[in-house]
Amino acid sequence: MKYKDYYGILGVAQNANVADIKKAYRKLAHKYHPDVSKEANAEQKFKEVAEAYETLKNPEKRAAYDQLGKHRPGEEFRPPPDWQQQHGAGSFSFEDFDLSDLFAGLRGGGARSRGRGSMAGEDYEVPVHLTLEDAFRGSEVELNLSMPEYNDQGLLRRVPQVFKTRIPKGVIDGQRLRVPGKGGKGFNGGRNGDLYLTIALHPHALFRVNGHDLYIDLPLAPWEAVLGTSVDVPTLSGAVRLKVPPGIQAGQKLRIAKRGLPKPHAGEGDLFALVQIAAPHVISERERALYQQLANISKFNPRGNFRQESRNESRTH
């Protein structure tokens, strides 16, 4: 079992009183609570802080923790020989045991301690990373999880769980799916907790996702924008021919209906092609001459509004 320095995690001295421990916990919880924090590793940090606080705020658990002695954080150690009997932790092996599991099962450790009534299992949330193609077609994912589970003595153990689940087509980024009964095991006849899968879509090389709608950049040559054209646009279900009207402007959106992600019951999102006007970086002498000829004869002024605005400005001053 690896040692964790709960006082160090909370940044308090070993003789700190409960009020100081609570104050330190609150300060760190404000910083790292996963519901309010954007810090990197906020969830992991908060778990450490909450675990330290859970143990140190409870006088019995704190005394038991103090009796484990002082070790370096992460150092492998075993509690003193009579520690288990003294703190009602029962008899078990410490191999693959987490310090938090040890304290969760102690006397005075809360509602899940031995001899208490039934308790529902915890709900857990895990991210599931999918490609956009998986979200479009639906997929199956295999989950390898290590779930905390109470044994008959009311002690927590990590139990590996492997199962597959079907991800329905049309899930969107950030969506949460519930897998009933696959969370923590209930204790003493309590119902099992649920597992929530949070969908995280990998960025796609071509498409950007907004809910069920997709966006793709549609670069056009200057002459295509002026004259109009037809182009093949890739979609998740094969390319479609898109008619681009003459005189289209950069930033305009062309909607390709029902080529987005499928929606849960019926219908699909749309695909939007965002027009960009791309200028060639390298041109031949002939092209340059033709552009120059166009520049000489064209009356088009793309900055006509500048002149109008300057006139208005000078009138007001």
Add this chain to the structure above:
Amino acid sequence: MKVELTEISWRDAQQVLSLAQLAELSGLRETELRELVDCGVIDPIDRDAGEPSFRADCIFTMQTARRLHKDFELDAHGLTLALALLNRIQDLETQLSELRVQQPRRPRKKFLEE
């Protein structure tokens, strides 16, 4: 090893939950949920109905409420404020992400030369 296939139970915001179901799924007590209804944090589908029912997607807000209640010891008024602010952040993030996806990426030069 044969791997068991487990079905997802719902993915649908349109599904309706009773107060008891919402309590079971969120981990909050029915009295706490009623208090949050009174504070306007969640809206029952029909306020005049004898027994309130809720849209299934409010479960995530209620799970957040349970975590904030447990981890910060917030009362119903504190929760109402925290959830309103989180909701506002969520709306702003959604707007930001909508604007981001509509922002064209700069085309890479090598593709323009092909």
